[in-house]
Amino acid sequence: MKTVGLYLVELLAAYGVDTVFGIPGVHTVEMYRGLPRSGIRHFTPRHEQGAGFMADGYARATGKPGVCFIISGPGLTNIATAMAQAYGDSVPMLVITSVNPPGRMGSGEGHLHELPDQRQLGRQFTAFSHTILRADELAQVVARAFAVFASARPRPVHIELPVDLLTADASALPPARKRPVPSRPAAEPQAVAAAAALCTAALRPIILAGGGAADAAVPMRRLAEALDAPVIMTVNGRGVLPAGHPLGVPCSPAMEATRALIETADLVIAAGTEFGPTDYDFYETGGARIGGKLIRIDIDAEQAMRGRPADQALISDAALALEALAAAVSPRPPGDGAARAKLARSGVRKALNPILRAGAHLMEVVRDTLPGVVIVGDSAQPVYAGCIDYAATRPRSWFCSATGYGTLGYALPAATGALIGTRRPTVCLIGDGGIQFTLPELGSAREAELPLIVLLWNNNGYGEIKSYMETRGIEPIGVDIFTPDFLTISRGFGCEAHRMKDHRELPALLEAALLRRCPTVIEIVEADYIAAINGQEEPALPAVAE
Structure with a gap:
């Protein structure tokens, strides 16, 4: 008999998962039954919080979602801090937990690992938290998780399975396979044209690169060089322009010298950054004032409406938007971009x-x-x-x-x-x-x-x-x-x-x-x-x- 626990592992393998972090427990051992023959490696931390942090580091370094197998109750509460860190930094993480079976789930009777509502706890730091109640919904929910990771703002997803469902018969289910995930959103042509017009008119443009632009290094460099625009990189955006690039400003935008670069620009292109205070107002002095035009590139339409209001918003994957913008603008001869970037870098270092x-x-x-x-x-x-x-x-x-x-x-x-x-x-x-x-x-x-x-x-x-x-x-x-x-x-x-x-x-x-x-x-x-x-x-x- 193929159990739901075995079927879960087959689904993860179909989506290319190669690593799982977790501490086996009585309530999760059925998830482990299929691991030895799946090709998926397993690493055992010493605490569930460690599992979450390992998955976070794996995801940030590789760009692939980190996956965890976690027990019910204390397993989820232990990993909660790691999930919240990943949520704050838009890191893809799939946390799969067990949960008490229906009838014991949230009964208030004091069953082992019982919480009043474990799923609701998971909702506080995830893109979504879902309880699987039928074996035939598992494939769909896993597909939803990987759609978030591939095509939306990546954040943790929590899926919980009742202990008794893990041992249920899944033999009649369709073979485990990867469903095609949605394409990443691309900016509308008219929005790109409007943004390109702002770029063409600007004399002193700059670019702000956040973690959402981590996989957009090639079009970022092309656009920066076409516009002669210094690129200020947040912590999660560092390396989008490599060390030593004359237009690169690998410095906190909260520093006086980088704030001056932002405030004297007549156009700011903010790509994949939420303007979070821990990046832009580290010392709680109010942050830089944007006096010029602002173009915001964000995969999350709601986030694009928070914080700094944009003159033009491009709701798009950062790489696709930057590629479109770079294709729509005419390269200009080098001007003072490198000098402005150097002044900012030296100002930060001196401080x-x-x-x-x-x-x-x-x-x-x-x-x-x-x-x-x-x-x-x-x-x-x-x-x-x-x-x-x-x-x-x-x-x-x-x-x-x-x-x-x-x-x-x-x-x-x-x-x-x-x-x-x-x-x-x-x-x-x-x-x-x-x-x-x-x-x-x-x-x-x-x-x-x-x-x-x-x-x-x-x-x-x-x-x-x-x-x-x-x-x-x-x-x-x-x-x-x-x-x-x-x-x-x-x-x-x-x-x-x-x-x-x-x-x-x-x-x-x-x-x-x-x-x-x-x-x-x-x-x-x-x-x-x-x-x-x-x-x-x-x-x-x-x-x-x-």
């Missing part, structure tokens, strides 16, 4: 305080030592530096949890997922406070024999929050936490571990780590690294909330 300058230096050493590296950040000082000023070599190679939902503990499992998905050199950049949220996931990476590199930025506590409390006149409390011996713990997990004594050791440590079949933890003492990189103190920027 960095010593700790942020050290963080930017650290990220650039990693990038230049490990070609093709994926850097995954948590919420820590060097990560903030990367959010402000870091030039990625290509899209999907730098992301973090410091924007959007803003959770801690993200980077270690997310970097694990990114490495599983890409097999490219992968670095986790995390603080000593954040890593204690998900430290057991070192065991997951060791079990998978992954050459993951963990750069552990240690300031012995929640240093940024302590500084912020002091600037607000609040006596620090709860921030001077006990800091364990991370090197001993790492070795206990079977990992290599080193405390960096000299910043010049870093390239050799990074290169050696790639040759191992286990994670390498490199502890960096914050004060030592800052002292080594900075020659003199400079005025500090306002504190960034951790």
